[in-house]
Amino acid sequence: MKKILFFALVCAIALSGCNQPKPVKTIENLKAGIKGETTASAKYAAFAQKAREEGNDTIAKLFDAASKAEDIHAKNHTKVLEGLGEKMEAFTPEFEVKTTAENLQAAIEGESYEVATMYPQFLADAKEEKVEKATKSFTWAMDTEKKHAQFYKAALQAVNAMAENTMIAKMNFFILQIPFWVSRKK
Ligand SMILES: [Fe+2]
Numbered sequence: 006m007k008k009i010l011f012f013a014l015v016c017a018i019a020l021s022g023c024n025q026p027k028p029v030k031t032i033e034n035l036k037a038g039i040k041g042e043t044t045a046s047a048k049y050a051a052f053a054q055k056a057r058e059e060g061n062d063t064i065a066k067l068f069d070a071a072s073k074a075e076d077i078h079a080k081n082h083t084k085v086l087e088g089l090g091e092k093m094e095a096f097t098p099e100f101e102v103k104t105t106a107e108n109l110q111a112a113i114e115g116e117s118y119e120v121a122t123m124y125p126q127f128l129a130d131a132k133e134e135k136v137e138k139a140t141k142s143f144t145w146a147m148d149t150e151k152k153h154a155q156f157y158k159a160a161l162q163a164v165n166a167m168a169e170n171t172m173i174a175k176m177n178f179f180i181l182q183i184p185f186w187v188s189r190k191k
């Protein structure tokens with residue numbers, strides 16, 4: 006009797022699963038998230054290389070750490086997507102590498118968009134479609150992006166301050182030369 010009841014329960018669960026509507030918005034959001042996170046991971050690795058070339062190892066390490074975090078986000082989203090019986094299509098990450106100051110600014114803009122717009126919308130859709138694993142994955146990613154945005158803002162301030170200090174040092178050097186030039190003209 007117990008076996009029959011257990012079998013009936015399994016069938017009921019299986020059938021109720023069949024009646025669940027497909028979470029179409031969350032599936033699309035997971036795919037967009039995987040693309041965004043994978044692109045961010047590749048982009049930050051390239052930004053780290055550029056920072057190293059410019060002699061800024063600290064900022065290179067920050068980009069490297071963020072690159073690894075984005076890769077984890079992409080893998081988490083992929084697991085959720087595959088758990089829903091879907092697969093990610095192949096794509097090529099596209100991004101531009103500029104100076105480290107410009108790269109930091111681009112990174113701040115990307116992270117801010119994810120925190121203020123992208124993940125809040127993904128979370129609202131995942132909650133509406135009741136995809137708990139996607140809700141968790143999106144929340145973990147969004148919480149990390151908030152930190153990334155803060156770190157990048159601090160790093161950009163440091164880079165700008167360094168540039169300003171270099172400029173001030175140069176200005177001071179030229180100012181110190183003024184009496185010499187003046188005296189030579191006499
Ligand atoms: Fe991320």
Ligand SMILES: [Fe+2]
Pocket residue numbers: 045071075116149150153
């Ligand atoms: Fe990030």
